[in-house]
Amino acid sequence: MNIARRPTLPSSVAPRAVTDADVPADARPDERLTAMLRWAVQAPSVLNTQPWRFRVDGDRVSVFVDRSRVLAAVDPEGREAVVSCGAALFTLRLAARHYGETVAVEVAGPDDAPDLVGTLRLTGHAPPTASEETLFRAIKARHTNRAPYADLEVPVGLLARLHGASEAEGARLHVLTADADKAALADLVGRAIRAQSDHESLEEIGAWARGAGDDRPDGVADVPWGGWGRMGHLHADPRFAIAETRALVAGAPALLVVATDADDRAAWALAGAALQHVLLLGAAHGLAASYFNQPTEVDDLRPEVSAVAGVGHAQVVLRLGTPVETPGTPRRPIDDVLATAGG
Ligand SMILES: Cc1cc2nc3c(=O)[nH]c(=O)nc-3n(C[C@H](O)[C@H](O)[C@H](O)COP(=O)(O)O)c2cc1C
Known part of the structure; x- marks a missing residue:
């Protein structure tokens, strides 16, 4: 290849x-x-x-x-x-x-x-x-955020608006809520990670990983946590990547599939518009997103993703949620830093 x-x-x-x-x-x-x-x-x-x-x-x-x-x-x-x-x-x-x-x-x-x-x-x-x-x-x-999200549900009203955003661009949005559907998707992601553990895929993914000191203006930072969802592909036994990804899928506040009725170039372009509309509307409401798109990249698995979602042809699988604030550093009290007259 x-x-x-x-x-x-x-x-x-x-x-x-x-x-x-x-x-x-x-x-x-x-x-x-x-x-x-x-x-x-x-x-x-x-x-x-x-x-x-x-x-x-x-x-x-x-x-x-x-x-x-x-x-x-x-x-x-x-x-x-x-x-x-x-x-x-x-x-x-x-x-x-x-x-x-x-x-x-x-x-x-x-x-x-x-x-x-x-x-x-x-x-x-x-x-x-x-x-x-x-x-x-x-x-x-808007930035992709691959860390675990806060245990907060995405409000139903906002999910309805995200549906509308996707439909406005000519694509459909399916929200996976049933535990059985989430488990089925987690299983598909795991199978996809395994399927992509071949030499060609790993070499290609590795070529776009940006290691320390690589300041090229493309590719994805290859850092251990909260960095790149495919990290485990490159450096570890795929079982670690599978376990980590399954946990993120199971714990996702909202799992979404952007899908289209057709599956041609025009449909893919519309799916991209819908994706960005959904992401930006989510970001405007404080939501972050990350992706589990691996099963859409494996020919045998993509129809299964579409079947779980129950809508058209699956194009993008993503997770939405509230990012967890990183804890700040402490500050000394004012009394400790305020000089007294003559002091
Ligand atoms: C069609 C599509 C598929 C993607 N699939 C994945 C994926 O499977 N895993 C992942 O971690 N990120 C995935 N991403 C996110 C990209 O890696 C991310 O958009 C890119 O690194 C730019 O970073 P930014 O979103 O923070 O601007 C995908 C993005 C697009 C548009």
């Missing part, structure tokens, strides 16, 4: 920091769109491969899959890469709305160029709505 090598880039290529000032109001449409890409690239992507390439042409942006960044062993069809690009296209749309642009977004169909995921075109001007601004403000706050 031809494993995609991780490209070497200088570390300044995709800065994580972005501010309002980065998109000048008086610039040409293509300049503004190019500046807005700094927001689009804040989207999540499988193994932080950032498998997107953008072409700006006047008032239009086309989003393509960057095939050199598709995971040949883990994601041979490029499905998760397209999902990631769909998330970036949705993020670009939010940025355009934040800057007062109205837009027309289209996902690519079967007759379009093979690597095209979708396009965004500027159509006019209107201020963003309050809910668009809420999502926009969550773009920088």
Whole structure:
């Protein structure tokens, strides 16, 4: 198998920091769109491969899959890469709305160029709505958080809004609540971890792990805890990874499956938009997310995930919950630090 090598880039290529000032109001449409890409690239992507390439042409942006960044062993069809690009296209749309642009977004169909995921075109001007601004403000706050979450349920009303968010983008969201369904999913994740313990998958995953001193602007930090959900793949007996992941699945406050009726490029792009809409709405309400996407990456197991979820074709499996605050450090009392007159 031809494993995609991780490209070497200088570390300044995709800065994580972005501010309002980065998109000048008086610039040409293509300049503004190019500046807005700094927001689009804040989207999540499988193994932080950032498998997107953008072409700006006047008032239009086309989003393509960057095939050199598709995971040949883990994601041979490029499905998760397209999902990631769909998330970036949705993020670009939010940025355009934040800057007062109205837009027309289209996902690519079967007759379009093979690597095209979708396009965004500027159509006019209107201020963003309050809910668009809420999502926009969550773009920088959203991060994958792989640590255990607080033992707090996700409110039913918020789950209903997350459903709506997914449906607004043309995908479905299924929430696993029954213990039997959670156990079935935990079992599937365990089987997927075992299935991906082959040499090609491990080599590919390892290529995107960022060890100490590696400051490349992509890949996932390879730190022991709260770092990377696939850590156990690389360094330990898969049994440890399986046990740890099963515990996280069983203890997840909310287990979600983003699914689509169809299973083609357009559906994958819509799933990516739905994923990012759900993540940002969750982040706006203080929720963090992490993923258990391994069983969707194993051909034999993906239909089983869809069956457990009971909806369409499973695209992304994730967990939502309230992050646990890390304990702060203590401070001495004021009396101890306040100098008295002459003291
Ligand atoms: C389609 C897709 C699948 C993903 N699958 C996993 C996964 O199985 N395990 C995991 O730990 N993270 C997974 N992630 C999360 C990415 O690793 C994460 O988005 C990326 O490292 C960027 O970090 P950020 O989300 O904090 O911006 C997935 C993300 C996407 C978009």
